[in-house]
Amino acid sequence: MRILVCVKQVPDTSEVKIDPVKHTLIREGVPSILNPDDANALEAALQIKDKNPDTIVDVISMGPPQAKLMLRECLAMGADNAFLLSDRAFGGADTISTSRTIAYGIKKLGNVDIVFAGRQAIDGDTAQVGPQIAFRLELPVVTYVQNIREVKENSIIVERQLEDGFEVVEVQKPCLLTAVKELNEPRFMSIGRIVGAFDTEITVYNHEDIDLDQELCGLKASPTKVYRSFTPEPKGKGEMLTGTINDMAHTVVEKLKEEHLV
Template sequence: MKIIVCVKQVPDTNEVRIDPVKGTLIRDGVPSILNPDDKNALEEALKLKDQRDDVHVTVITMGPPQADEMLRECLAMGADEAVLLSDRAFAGADTWATSNTLAAAVRKISEYDIIFAGRQAIDGDTAQVGPQLAERLGIPQVSYVQNFEVQGDVIQVQRALEDGYEVIQVKKPVLLTAIKELNHPRYMSIGGIYDAYRSKEVKVWALSDIHVNKDDVGLEASPTQVKRSFTPEPKGKGIMLKGNTKEMVEQLVVNLKKKHVI
């Protein structure tokens, strides 16, 4: 079974800096991590690898050269292969252009049964890239996966809803987006870290290595227009109530009336 996991390196900070001209994130000098939902997606692929001898896991990302470190973390966790899509032509891409680039890379890999991705990235929160990738590849998709089971050629999925879940059966190939309730990601092992840096390779593919039109990738191909980006103002401190239960209830009522809540 061939599994592709789409991952993303995201800023590990709440103080995100914004390019005032392009409206995109400034990533230089900002500590980065593997996107949390993508780590859940990778863990589910690795769980299948633990259970079956025929599973091969490839992780793929689009980003700057520094994303190599994140991919080696994925290799240290247990992935078999890693691909980094890195080219100045890819820079500044929105979800539309990103999914174009990823789809071209997946077509180059050609063989896959399942594509896993995180529900969304914490630096954008759009939850669009996974579904867009499935549409470009012409394969079925199930988002918000909270449980997952392979039953021969059929995959049974629990898809989380606001007030419960629905059970969906789908045939391979399929794209699934993971949420944190799906599993608890493993840590890197010492042996895994050694192998990731000594015996495994991160393949780097540029624009010329994948069959995609230059006009369909990067900032110029991105229809999303960022009107304004900003860091929200911190909320004020809460009011601490003191006294016995009756006194605190009275204080609470007074404060709620002042704010016209009641």
């Protein structure tokens, strides 16, 4: 069985800061990490490999050359091979362009039984890329996977998270699954593998390598235009109440009365 995990390098912050003038993400001074949901996706793939040792787990990313470091982390966690889709032509991609490039990259790699993605990336938060890759590869997709119950010869049984519970879905392979954080606890990099990860060659593909027309990559092929991004102004300073619940409830009522709100 071959499993491919889509992994994205993201700034290490849940609070993305926007440059007020250029309206772009401020990346300076913010270290980059493996997107958290993608770590869960990789862990799920590695757990399948733990039970089925002949499984190959590969990781693929689209990003600038520095994404290699994050890919080496994935190798140190247990991935077998890492692929980086990197080309100036890929820059400025929206989700349509991103998913097209990744889908072409996956086609280049050949047969895959399960493609994993995270539910969403913390710097974009669109949660669109996984399902879009599935659409382009004509694969069935299950989003919000919170548990993998059984991997069978031709299908896989998973729990799909809902707001107030979950549903059990059996999906035929090949398929694409998107992982949520409840799926598992990602393992640490193994010390033994860290050294090997730095010796492992990371395969880099540009648009020609994956047979993708330059006009269909990056900004040029991105219909989404973000006209303005901003961080909301902080609201006034809050006041923390102390004391028993009754004391605090009494204080809140008094304050609401003072403001003539009750």
